Amino acid sequence: MRKRISLVVCIVLTVVLAFTVSVFAYSSEVHHILVTPVVQAKTNWCWAACAEMAGKYMYSVSNRSQYDVVNYIKGTPGDLYPDVAGSIAETATGANYITYSNHSFSSIGMPFSFDAAHAALGNHHPVLAGCAHFTGTGHMVTIYNTVKVIDAGVTYTYVNYYDPADGNGYVCTYSDFCDGTYNGYSYVETCYVLY
């Protein structure tokens, strides 16, 4: 009889302990990198401005700018700095160009999960998020901060990004960043640092 009581007490204590740990646990993890915001110089140059932000973070002594990126990738003898949009792959090429190929950027046709973005920033690598509006408009922003909070068993995730449209910093929940609830654009593609 005493054994049974001990067993029951043991089980109850175990269950209570396990749930207490998860329910009352609080942790907050912030990954922040000091990216310098860049304002896009022309209507369609968000991608080039983001390439400059990321490239200069990785290689701060670079003298190249969004103008050089556009000229390198899109320029023609007749128009050195055309006001044209760029793809996610061209953004990666542009970021490589900013670093004089001292670093390598790549792109992927899908969004990073929060954990992937969080890990990238933890490795001091900026993440460029390609975002699309349902009208077909694309826009790119630079993620420079991620926050992961676990409170009472619930996880909250946030991203901070610089919008090259105005150079301002914005914060929003990761899910609202992805589905376009916050800024109207859905996060669909990623340009990231390989090394």
Next chain:
Amino acid sequence: MFKKVCVIALLLVLMTNVSANAMDSFEPSTVFDQSEFEVIKEFAVFPGLSETTTFRYIDGYKRYSLNDPCVLLQPDGPSIKSSLGTYSWLLITSQSNEVKVVNKNGAWTASGYSYGLSQMAKIGVLQKDRIINLIQNEGIDGNVSEMYFFEAPMYFLNALLVIVNDEEYVIPFSIRSDFTGLEDGKLYKRTEFSVIMRDHFPVQEESDEIMYGGRAEQLTLDRLQEKQEVMSSDSDTRIVSVSLIIVAALLSLVATFVLKRRKVKPDN
């Protein structure tokens, strides 16, 4: 004669005051709504973000999305009003943040915030008198029937839509007025506004890829959804799973321990 002049003067003063009061108190619920603002404030919380605990909300306004933003580029197209979608709340903090509160599945929830105020907040909301003066100066006071703030981020634009006698007027507050060619805070007739917009946002070349920075070809919603399916699921479920695994492991240990003891010391 003197009495007549006095009466006329008095009437004029009264009429002027009535007119001014009518404009001053013109705060349609489609833009400002103090009672709803007081309610919305309660939802503007960001769990775990310490800097937001000091947020003090001093003002707020509603901002509509557009179902078809392309109407802004069509001088002879459908009315802008016909394209208005749902609205969200933008709350202004004393620290100059603009907090967005959205309605998701019938529940208001904080979505995010900016560092610094938009032009719309600086001029359009915090200086309501300026808008009222602008409308009065255009000689369209007294007949304003509807007002809406709307956003069109793909055109670097926030704007106030004013409807007077079924005519649409637009007061832009651009994110980049150098891109839109519009003057912030100026009242434009709809046609004039759309002609300027159309000239500043020519259609880009077609591309199979998503092009960042300008107007590309129409992306199908299917394609967007396909990409978004890759997004990570919330890690809440992972926490619950970890807890359950811990409980299960501990229970197994206890059971193993008890069984072993029984084997070593069998009951008499």
